[in-house]
Amino acid sequence: MIAPSSHAPFDDYRGRRVLVTGGLGFIGSNLARRLVDLGAEVRILDALVAEMGGTLHNVDGFADRLAIRIADMREWDPTTLAVDGCDIIFNLAGQVSHIDSLRDPRGDLGINVDAQLQLLDVLRHHNPRARVVFTSTRHVYGRAQRVPVDETHPIHPPDVNAINKVTAEAYHRLYQEIFGIPSSILRLTNVYGPRQLIRHNRQGFIGWFVRLAMEDREIEVYGDGSQQRDLLFVDDAVEALLLVGLSEACVGRTLNVGGPEPIAHRDLVKRLIAAAGTGRARFVDWPADRKAIDVGSVWLDSTRLHEATGWQPRTSLDEGLARTVAYYRPRLAAYCAPAGAGEIELA
Amino acid sequence: MIAPSSHAPFDDYRGRRVLVTGGLGFIGSNLARRLVDLGAEVRILDALVAEMGGTLHNVDGFADRLAIRIADMREWDPTTLAVDGCDIIFNLAGQVSHIDSLRDPRGDLGINVDAQLQLLDVLRHHNPRARVVFTSTRHVYGRAQRVPVDETHPIHPPDVNAINKVTAEAYHRLYQEIFGIPSSILRLTNVYGPRQLIRHNRQGFIGWFVRLAMEDREIEVYGDGSQQRDLLFVDDAVEALLLVGLSEACVGRTLNVGGPEPIAHRDLVKRLIAAAGTGRARFVDWPADRKAIDVGSVWLDSTRLHEATGWQPRTSLDEGLARTVAYYRPRLAAYCAPAGAGEIELA
Numbered sequence: 001m002i003a004p005s006s007h008a009p010f011d012d013y014r015g016r017r018v019l020v021t022g023g024l025g026f027i028g029s030n031l032a033r034r035l036v037d038l039g040a041e042v043r044i045l046d047a048l049v050a051e052m053g054g055t056l057h058n059v060d061g062f063a064d065r066l067a068i069r070i071a072d073m074r075e076w077d078p079t080t081l082a083v084d085g086c087d088i089i090f091n092l093a094g095q096v097s098h099i100d101s102l103r104d105p106r107g108d109l110g111i112n113v114d115a116q117l118q119l120l121d122v123l124r125h126h127n128p129r130a131r132v133v134f135t136s137t138r139h140v141y142g143r144a145q146r147v148p149v150d151e152t153h154p155i156h157p158p159d160v161n162a163i164n165k166v167t168a169e170a171y172h173r174l175y176q177e178i179f180g181i182p183s184s185i186l187r188l189t190n191v192y193g194p195r196q197l198i199r200h201n202r203q204g205f206i207g208w209f210v211r212l213a214m215e216d217r218e219i220e221v222y223g224d225g226s227q228q229r230d231l232l233f234v235d236d237a238v239e240a241l242l243l244v245g246l247s248e249a250c251v252g253r254t255l256n257v258g259g260p261e262p263i264a265h266r267d268l269v270k271r272l273i274a275a276a277g278t279g280r281a282r283f284v285d286w287p288a289d290r291k292a293i294d295v296g297s298v299w300l301d302s303t304r305l306h307e308a309t310g311w312q313p314r315t316s317l318d319e320g321l322a323r324t325v326a327y328y329r330p331r332l333a334a335y336c337a338p339a340g341a342g343e344i345e346l347a
Numbered sequence: 348m349i350a351p352s353s354h355a356p357f358d359d360y361r362g363r364r365v366l367v368t369g370g371l372g373f374i375g376s377n378l379a380r381r382l383v384d385l386g387a388e389v390r391i392l393d394a395l396v397a398e399m400g401g402t403l404h405n406v407d408g409f410a411d412r413l414a415i416r417i418a419d420m421r422e423w424d425p426t427t428l429a430v431d432g433c434d435i436i437f438n439l440a441g442q443v444s445h446i447d448s449l450r451d452p453r454g455d456l457g458i459n460v461d462a463q464l465q466l467l468d469v470l471r472h473h474n475p476r477a478r479v480v481f482t483s484t485r486h487v488y489g490r491a492q493r494v495p496v497d498e499t500h501p502i503h504p505p506d507v508n509a510i511n512k513v514t515a516e517a518y519h520r521l522y523q524e525i526f527g528i529p530s531s532i533l534r535l536t537n538v539y540g541p542r543q544l545i546r547h548n549r550q551g552f553i554g555w556f557v558r559l560a561m562e563d564r565e566i567e568v569y570g571d572g573s574q575q576r577d578l579l580f581v582d583d584a585v586e587a588l589l590l591v592g593l594s595e596a597c598v599g600r601t602l603n604v605g606g607p608e609p610i611a612h613r614d615l616v617k618r619l620i621a622a623a624g625t626g627r628a629r630f631v632d633w634p635a636d637r638k639a640i641d642v643g644s645v646w647l648d649s650t651r652l653h654e655a656t657g658w659q660p661r662t663s664l665d666e667g668l669a670r671t672v673a674y675y676r677p678r679l680a681a682y683c684a685p686a687g688a689g690e691i692e693l694a
Contacts, residue, residue: 109461109464
């Protein structure tokens, strides 16, 4: 299903010991599967926190080709074992819901800041030469003063989640400056595709919209749906991660990872309904809790990443949506079931 | 000992319910005592964490005119009780050692970020109209690109402590933006004076230098001692806090609080030795752990605060040092005793 890369000598991943934190989650599991295909020795560290999107369904058919450790990064011993001897760490573990970050701010802090600090401290003491790629978010910029937003745009985090991601970014930079741990920070735009959480509507709109369309339900578009976003298909996000993980030019840098082009919510919904063949749109007023943290139209300028690695998004929105729908079609029940249903018993 | 203010109608503090978090610490206790003298109804919330500087010695002779609650702000119930009905909250609780923040980064995170987030969340739910004054630090700027450093200077936190203070600042701004909690952020330079921790050398140099001079010991000056700082006497810092707590013009703003003038370390040591009448200087190479987070010469531009409130530092260095030495002279044993020695038994 994944086309071979035309970009890069991904052969360099063969035999490499690679850790993916949050590797049972959306982007993490897509990355881990790709790394397995590339011949890497892949480890996953994931806490499988309920409602976060991590699920063993995401490694169906691959679980025996990976080492999976279910543990919280705030625990010293399992984290030490996970990083031991690793060459590259794709550090994707995190809480991504902005809404949840205002309902339970200290919960977000624990996952997005405390656990990150622990991981870096474990690296400092046990593996300071490991190459780290940390995924942050476009959301740290807040409301755009200009579009597209490049990395020199001021930071104005509009919610607790964004503040916490800024903090984790700062830790990564500091631990490189003081302790020499080589890291890159990627600020990802809205990513979509197979293995995304579609069970509830608190992790951004797109996974939820996919589910509603596929279940032939009504999709609520807030306001007039004119707000624009650049949506990135997950395989393109994985490609960016793989390129950065091997790039010396990206060490110590913060780089945007944006989509192919901006699209208005209302147009996205139209094209999603076309891809699914079901669903319908309804325009509603903004709910107060969403409006309070909405940032209007925003999309990213990825020139820095392109110049450093040659990366660019290659999957059109229509192709990405078609592949997303095709993935979920036979798996809708599994991904929409209550958290934990059908999972392996772990405790 | 404290001269009456020539600045402001501090009469407005009479009868006000005022909470000082970290009120058993250095600046907090000086502020609390002043507030008591001004007729405020003063509460202190302090966790008395070992080695942080909080001590009941700091409220000697005043303890019966204050309500003291010994509790961690991360605990919901005592924090709720502490903020209940408060008009003004001087939010000074924190871990201030840069060195300790690199030895125990998650400990710093817990005190400087998690506890702050909890306090703001308690306010959001129980007292969103309370006026908050949060004390941050000059250290968030990192190495100065220009001096004096004003509030538009870029932020480049050089250690975990500074990153965590930046994060707590961001929470205060966010909770004002989203939940309407009116706050001001003060970035204080190095403050010195009575009731400062002088027991160990991990909370900045000046308290430690005072102790060494008064014990007629050798004061190690790193490098050639040419690095400059602006030192602010604690009564002037208290004056700034009091003015900002009543100032509408300061709501939603971040303001520097700097000293009267920059002075080189070597000159400071000379004048301290003169004030104490004892002690001597020795020039030594920079220890690696200090050098890694040293930021060179830096001092603050406090024009913004001056324009908003009329504040300016009024205590000269020589006067401040003389008053500091006079305070510690009869109390040196109490302030240098091992943590907890001579304290009231609290548990």
